[in-house]
Amino acid sequence: MGIETRIKADLHIHTLASGHGYSTVREICRSARERGLEMVGICDHGPAMPGAAHPYHFANLIVLPRTIDGIKVLRGAECNIVDIEGKLDLHERILKVLDIVLAGFHLFCGFDNRSVEENTQAIISAVRSGYVDILVHPGNPLYPLDYETVVREAVRAGVALEVNNASFTIVRKGSEENCEKVVKFAKEFGAYVCVGSDAHDASMVGVFDKALELIDRLGLPEEQIINRTAKTVIEFLKTRGKEPGF
Numbered sequence: 001m002g003i004e005t006r007i008k009a010d011l012h013i014h015t016l017a018s019g020h021g022y023s024t025v026r027e028i029c030r031s032a033r034e035r036g037l038e039m040v041g042i043c044d045h046g047p048a049m050p051g052a053a054h055p056y057h058f059a060n061l062i063v064l065p066r067t068i069d070g071i072k073v074l075r076g077a078e079c080n081i082v083d084i085e086g087k088l089d090l091h092e093r094i095l096k097v098l099d100i101v102l103a104g105f106h107l108f109c110g111f112d113n114r115s116v117e118e119n120t121q122a123i124i125s126a127v128r129s130g131y132v133d134i135l136v137h138p139g140n141p142l143y144p145l146d147y148e149t150v151v152r153e154a155v156r157a158g159v160a161l162e163v164n165n166a167s168f169t170i171v172r173k174g175s176e177e178n179c180e181k182v183v184k185f186a187k188e189f190g191a192y193v194c195v196g197s198d199a200h201d202a203s204m205v206g207v208f209d210k211a212l213e214l215i216d217r218l219g220l221p222e223e224q225i226i227n228r229t230a231k232t233v234i235e236f237l238k239t240r241g242k243e244p245g246f
Helices: 025-034 055-063 116-128 147-157 176-189 209-218 230-239
Strands: 009-013 039-045 071-080 100-104 160-164 193-196
Touching (some): 009 230, 025 039, 039 055, 055 071, 147 176
Parallel strands (some): 160 193
16 A cells, blocks of 8 residues: 555554564564654553563563654553453553553453353443553454444543454454444444554554545544544543653
């Protein structure tokens, strides 16, 4: 698709620390700059994921510079929802100091083969915890949800719903129908939406083409997308009670 300048903040990116990521933070920032981005979210998988980083990794993100290669860097995590009470796999002391917290379901992380009702309850509980800023890849067909209920709850809590580009191109095949439901309800109820690459290699940073095709086809208003620019991300985080210092 070439250089992507329409969405200038990619908030869902993995490094080597995820265990199955293949790039460093600096490689990611260099790729982001080349694609015309302004901001990245370094959000490695939480420790319940096989091969993922120890909690110390997330606590020590404070050592990352705020800006690398001209790119603003958010210190975050992609947490795993591990039970029906919506528990995340990082301690609240760490969650409270991260710039941004993504959360969702992943295989082999303690919450598999559940019903729609159980999946939905776990998501709602996580949203109500106050720690989750963005629900990632909610269209995953392995974890079906009551999408209207989830979107309504996200609106009440001020939590964003991700449209994950990798779900259309690399992983979680069969997500599109569910993603359509998420976007349609987001449009109807005015939910925040985040467009994410879910890049596990620097070459995929800022690649949003398939996610944007869906968003445009369904007519989601641009102003509902939180990561249009670094400024709109910062404004969203302020609604979450967070103010990363740039």
